[in-house]
Amino acid sequence: MNITLALMGLALHILIWEKLPDWGNWFNWIVKRLPRPLAYLYDAWHCPFCFGFWAGLTLHALTGEYTIGHLATMPQYLGAAGIPIAWFLDALTTSLLIMFGSLCFNAISGLAVKGYQLKQSFKQGN
Template sequence: MVIENILLGIAIHQLFWEHLPHWGTWFTRGLRMLPHPLQSLYEQWRCPYCAGFWIGLGVHAATGNYLFDGFADMPVFWGSFGTPLAWFLDALVFAALNKLGVLTVHAIGLPALKGHQAKEAFLAAKKAA
């Protein structure tokens, strides 16, 4: 398994759906300038599985790496349909693992955020005393 592909997919998802919309107005202004169908796609692809499928295809195209090496060696009877099928199956598995990764990051993030807030409150109370 090429773990780098999954980490890249999680990072791309986090960047486009969790962080860029909150980094000033330039990103959301740019989204509003897109044609309505593309704006709709962005809104519909908030799901880490749905977006993960397309991110998986893009990561595979950019790196040339299959998530699992077994997809590179499709059975001969698939013929010329084997390569597109391998890309499709690779993206499906990528999407499932991408969703798991994003959900894991969110699950870890909440306790970390609460701990950070508690520490800041403690330090502020200590400073005020």
């Protein structure tokens, strides 16, 4: 298993939905002025699994990498349908890894913030 696509997709998801909205008003200004179909996609793809599927397809097309390497050689009896099936299954796997990574980061960050707050409170004598 190659996690390259999942890591790139997770990095993009964190950047687009968790970091850019907080880095000043310029990004939010752009999002508010998106055409309605693109604004819908921005809202709908907030889910890491939904975003991960389309990111997995796009990143596979750009890089030629597979998350599941065996999908690169689909059985011959599938013929021309083998390639779209392989891309679909690979994007599905990539989206699952992106969702898992997002959930793990959210769980870890919640504990880290709570630990930091408790440490600061202890230092201040509260």
